[in-house]
Amino acid sequence: MTPAVRVLAFDIFGTTVDWYTGVARQAADVFGHLGVQLDAGTFTSEWRAKYLPSMARVRRHERDWAYLDTLHRESLDELLLEHGVDDSVDEASRQRLVDAWHRLPAWDDSVAGLRRLREHHVLAALSNGGFALMTNLVKAADLPFDCILSAELAHAYKPDARVYRTAAGLLDVRPDEVLMVAAHGWDLEGAAAAGLRTAFVERPREKGPDRQADRAADVKADLHATDFLDLAGKLGV
C-alpha cells in the first residue's frame, strides 16, 4: 500500500465492541426488573435494525442532524409501541436502555490489537456515536486510542464523505493516508468513496446468534483480516 498509512480509523459498534451482547444483557436486566415479557436478543436486533434507516433520514436531509442518542431514543419508543409495552417501560428505564450503548464490552482481541497497532500508527475511534458517548465508551472499555473522532464533528453520519474527510483534516493527513477499519461493507464503501484506504475485519458474531454478519467474501476492501491482531500482522507490525 503506497503512500504509507499514517492513521488507522476504527469503527466502534460491532467492529471494536460487541454491541449485541452488551445491549442484550442490559436490556434483559431492564425488562426483568420491570416484568416486561420481551426477548432481549430479538429486541436488540430489532432496535439495531432501525439504526441505518434513522441515520439515512439525516443523510437525505429529511431532518436536521441529531445525536445518535436521540435517534436511539426515538427508535426505542417506536419499538416499545410496536410490541405493545409502551405503558410498561418508564422514563428512567428508557434512559437506561439508551445509555446501554455507552457501555459495551470490547471483542477479546481489541485491546491487545489496538495496543500493538498504536506503536506504529495514530489510532482514532471514528464512529457515528456522539463525541461524549464515544469518550465514555472508550474509557469504560479501556481501549487505547490516541484520539476520539465522531461523526458529530462533521454534523453528518457515515457513510457521508464529510465524516471521513473531516477526520483526515483534523489529523492533518490526506484521505489516502487513513485506513478505515470496519466490520461493515457500507462503512468501507463510504470510506473508499471519500478517498480512504479500507480494511475489513470479519466479526461473525456481531449480530448475535441468529443474524448473518457481513462476510469477507462479499466486501470489497484493500485488506481483509480476521481480527485486530491479524490486522496488525497484515500491516507488518
Next chain:
Amino acid sequence: MTPAVRVLAFDIFGTTVDWYTGVARQAADVFGHLGVQLDAGTFTSEWRAKYLPSMARVRRHERDWAYLDTLHRESLDELLLEHGVDDSVDEASRQRLVDAWHRLPAWDDSVAGLRRLREHHVLAALSNGGFALMTNLVKAADLPFDCILSAELAHAYKPDARVYRTAAGLLDVRPDEVLMVAAHGWDLEGAAAAGLRTAFVERPREKGPDRQADRAADVKADLHATDFLDLAGKLGV
C-alpha cells in the same frame, strides 16, 4: 465544590508539558547545525512572547481563524528577520522549528498525576494547539488523556468563551461540571467567564530561568495546586 466536577480539562503548553526546555533544545540543535549565532533560550522566550498577540488578532476578528502552526510560522519568520538571520535559515529548518511545538517533554509529575486523576474523572486536553498537533504531542509524551479537544474545534482561541463551551458541549456536561486546569491566569479567567471551575497549577520554571511564570498569589482560582499529584490530593482522589 458543588455540583460534582465530571471532566478535567487541561491546558497543555506550560501546564502539562515544558515548552521552554523542549523548544530551546530543538532550536539549539537547528541553529548549531546551521551555524546561526542565536541564543536558543532567548529565542524561545521571544518566540513564545508573540503567541498571545498573534492569537489576539484572531480573537479580535482582525484576521480569519488560522492554525497555531500557521501563527507559529509567521512569528518565527518575523523573529528571524528581527535578528538579521533571515537568509541563514532555510525552509526545512523553519519547518523543523515549527514542528518542535509538536514534541515537548512532560513535567515530571504529569503522567503519574493524570493517571491517578483519570480513575475518577474524564480527562481532556484542551489547548490552543490544533487537533493534529495535540494528538501527536500527547501520543509522543504518552499522556493518558481520555480525549483530545482543541480550540480548533471551536475555530476560536482561548480565552474566547466558545472554546470552553464547545468542550463542555462535546462532552455533554454543563460548563460548571468542567474543571479547567492551567498554569496561566488569563486561561483561567476565560474559563471562569465561560462558567467553568478553575484550578491553578504553579509551574515556576515554565518560562525558563530568566522570566517570571504566573504566581499562585496573583491568580484567582477555585483551587491552587503545586503539581498534578497535589491537584489529585486536593480533589480527594
